Amino acid sequence: MHDSSSSEAPLPLDPPLSAEEARVLGCLIEKEATTPEAYPLTQNACVTAANQKTSRHPVMKLDPGRVGQALRQLEQRGLVRSEFGSRASRYAHLVDSAMSLTPAQRTLLGLLLLRGPQTLAELFARSERLHRFDDLDEVRFCLERLAGRDAPLVVQVPRGPGQREERYAQTLAGQVVEASAVSRKSAAEGSAAERAVSPDLDQRLSALESRVAALEAGMKMLLPGGPHSPSQ
Numbered sequence: 001m002h003d004s005s006s007s008e009a010p011l012p013l014d015p016p017l018s019a020e021e022a023r024v025l026g027c028l029i030e031k032e033a034t035t036p037e038a039y040p041l042t043q044n045a046c047v048t049a050a051n052q053k054t055s056r057h058p059v060m061k062l063d064p065g066r067v068g069q070a071l072r073q074l075e076q077r078g079l080v081r082s083e084f085g086s087r088a089s090r091y092a093h094l095v096d097s098a099m100s101l102t103p104a105q106r107t108l109l110g111l112l113l114l115r116g117p118q119t120l121a122e123l124f125a126r127s128e129r130l131h132r133f134d135d136l137d138e139v140r141f142c143l144e145r146l147a148g149r150d151a152p153l154v155v156q157v158p159r160g161p162g163q164r165e166e167r168y169a170q171t172l173a174g175q176v177v178e179a180s181a182v183s184r185k186s187a188a189e190g191s192a193a194e195r196a197v198s199p200d201l202d203q204r205l206s207a208l209e210s211r212v213a214a215l216e217a218g219m220k221m222l223l224p225g226g227p228h229s230p231s232q
Contacts, residue, residue, distance in 0.1 A: 009171075012099070012151040013077070016174035020070040023050045023060055025079060025172075026113030028093040029106055030055075033130040040083055040090035043068055055126070057115045099153065104142045107131035109153060112170035117157050119165040143168055 017025065027049035032039045041049065047067045053059050062070075071091050074080035078098050083090045095101055101109065107130040111123055118126070124139045133139050146154040155176055157167040169176040 009155075010151045011171055011174065012149075012153050013172055017172045018070065018073070019060070019173065020050075020062060020066050021074055022113045022170075022173045023056075023062070024067060024070040025074055025093060025095070026110050028080065028091065029095065029110030030114060030130065032093065033107070040092035042088045042090055043071065044088070046071065046091065055114060102142070104131050104133065104138070105146055105153075108139070108142055108168075109146065109170055109172075112154065112168065113172065117167040117169040117176070119167050121165070123168065 024046055027046055028039075028041060031041055031045070031049055038045060043064060047062060047064050050060060050062045050067055071080060071082070074093075075082060075091075079094055080091050081094055083092070095106055095109065096103075107127050108123055110130065111126055112118065115122075115126070120136050120139055120143075123143075124133055124136050127133055127139070133142075143154050143156075146152065147156065152171055154168055155171055157169050157176055159166055
């Protein structure tokens with residue numbers, strides 16, 4: 001299976017989705033399954049769905065203008081279509097036809113768009129309202145199909161510190177940067193910076209030690225019994 005080290009793999013979208021586009025597209029995928037009576041969604045319904053405090057990571061606070069712009073951009077990409085009704089325009093996703101997805105694959109992609117990287121068990125548990133998988137093996141099979149494309153839609157994220165399982169992430173919003181990789185990079189940069197300043201620090205410490213030694217010698221000269229003490 002592809003993993004996040006496959007940085008040379010082409011992205012499925014160029015440019016990648018913005019955070020707002022990813023959230024809105026994920027909402028359309030979710031609401032088609034959970035509230036079919038209200039689907040396609042109005043722009044106001046998209047705003048409400050995007051700003052939900054449950055089943056979202058991270059929690060966002062998007063205003064109607066940003067959601068409307070995201071919908072227009074998704075429509076230009078061919079991932080969303082609008083329907084002009086008598087009261088308000090409504091929006092539906094087109095990811096099945098645009099990306100040749102099965103309902104199971106669409107469900108997993110939607111969850112990853114809404115909640116970020118997740119483990120196999122998390123995806124299995126959270127998909128219940130959207131699509132019923134028989135077991136973890138079926139979820140893994142769908143993820144492998146999404147990851148095995150020429151331009152992978154999903155990558156596997158290796159375990160980071162304190163994590164017991166690998167996670168999976170979508171690539172529609174760009175290459176995945178592991179938190180552990182960022183930590184390693186920061187540590188390496190910190191060590192390099194420390195090495196860069198260490199020669200100057202050594203010189204300053206040596207000069208300070210010399211000044212302290214000179215002050216101590218001067219104090220001894222003034223103490224009783226010293227060669228320049230007032231009593232002599």
